[in-house]
Amino acid sequence: MRHWFQQPVVRFIATTVFYLAIMIVLLYLYGYSGMNQAKFIYNDF
Numbered sequence: 001m002r003h004w005f006q007q008p009v010v011r012f013i014a015t016t017v018f019y020l021a022i023m024i025v026l027l028y029l030y031g032y033s034g035m036n037q038a039k040f041i042y043n044d045f
Helices: 008-032
Strands: none
Touching: none
16 A cells, blocks of 8 residues: 555645645635624724
8 A cells, every 4th residue: 555655646646635625624614614794893993
């Protein structure tokens, strides 16, 4: 398995999937946090 993972194509695909998963989780958490739901109180001043 170690020899298979050391191939450049496999490593590139695995790294891309890993970082894509991190980005999807971060976007999900940002959307879930409710940042766009309420108006910020100091915007009217």
